[in-house]
Amino acid sequence: MPESKVYLEILKQIQHIMNEDKLKAGDKLPSERELSDRLQVGRSSVREALRSLELLDLIETKRGEGTFIKQRNSHRLVEIILSFILRDEAARADLSETRKIVEVEALRLACQRVTEQQLATLQQLIEHSKKQWNDGTIPVEDDYKFHKTIVEACHNRLLLNIWVPLVEYNKVALHDSLLREGRPTASIEEHTQIYEALKEKNEEKAIHALSEHLKNSGF
Numbered sequence: 001m002p003e004s005k006v007y008l009e010i011l012k013q014i015q016h017i018m019n020e021d022k023l024k025a026g027d028k029l030p031s032e033r034e035l036s037d038r039l040q041v042g043r044s045s046v047r048e049a050l051r052s053l054e055l056l057d058l059i060e061t062k063r064g065e066g067t068f069i070k071q072r073n074s075h076r077l078v079e080i081i082l083s084f085i086l087r088d089e090a091a092r093a094d095l096s097e098t099r100k101i102v103e104v105e106a107l108r109l110a111c112q113r114v115t116e117q118q119l120a121t122l123q124q125l126i127e128h129s130k131k132q133w134n135d136g137t138i139p140v141e142d143d144y145k146f147h148k149t150i151v152e153a154c155h156n157r158l159l160l161n162i163w164v165p166l167v168e169y170n171k172v173a174l175h176d177s178l179l180r181e182g183r184p185t186a187s188i189e190e191h192t193q194i195y196e197a198l199k200e201k202n203e204e205k206a207i208h209a210l211s212e213h214l215k216n217s218g219f
Contacts, residue, residue: 010049013039018069029059029067099166100214102159103147107194107210109154111203118153122146122195126188133184140178146191150198150210177217190216 017023017030017038029035032050036043050067053059061067110118125146129139144167151163178184190213197206 010039010041010045011052014046014049014053023069025069027069028065029069031066095166099163100211102163102166103151103214104207104210106151106154106156106159106163107198107206108203109156109159110150111198111201111206113155114153114198114201118149119195119199121149122191122198125149126191126195129184129188129191133188138178138184139188143178143187143191150194153198183217187213187217 014029014035017035021030023029029050030038032043032046035046035050039046050059050061054061054067058070059067060070125142129142129146132139132142147167148160148164151160154160178187190209193209194206194213197209
């Protein structure tokens with residue numbers, strides 16, 4: 001079996017052991033020797049697999065104590081992936097496309113799950129954006145928080161953890177978009193349309209408004 005496939009198989013088997021032993025965050029993993037015996041592979045191969053999991057911030061090694069499972073951290077994993085793909089121009093286009101897919105699906109869920117408090121937050125952000133723009137300030141942070149609140153309203157933490165780094169890495173593009181003449185006013189109006197549709201729990205209307213907004217924003 002090619003070395004890369006052996007390596008991936010070890011990672012899969014370690015995951016299987018974690019499930020089999022019902023291990024959770026904070027629990028200690030079996031030792032390298034035990035993993036080597038259970039998986040019937042060399043300890044050096046086990047060590048490399050564990051090192052990869054540690055680099056992904058999924059486990060941590062405490063000197064003299066052993067290796068422990070960390071809280072699942074999809075946010076960190078996505079950050080690692082993005083740090084590589086954003087070096088390529090074509091990949092940046094993929095990023096915008098992925099952001100749209102995630103945000104549209106989050107909005108679809110939000111139409112059923114949004115709370116009154118989240119609706120109030122969205123309305124406050126719209127009003128604050130208007131005030132900021134009237135005072136001559138481009139409301140970049142309000143724009144970001146508006147979209148983040150929508151994703152939070154889907155009440156799916158994995159979607160949120162995927163969305164946050166997608167947009168964090170693209171905040172420069174958000175600022176540049178709002179610098180275009182007339183764009184802040186148009187953007188605030190589009191936010192209002194999204195908010196009204198979400199408040200009505202009108203999924204079709206909300207998704208159409210969001211899709212148009214992202215297109216007009218250049219995302």
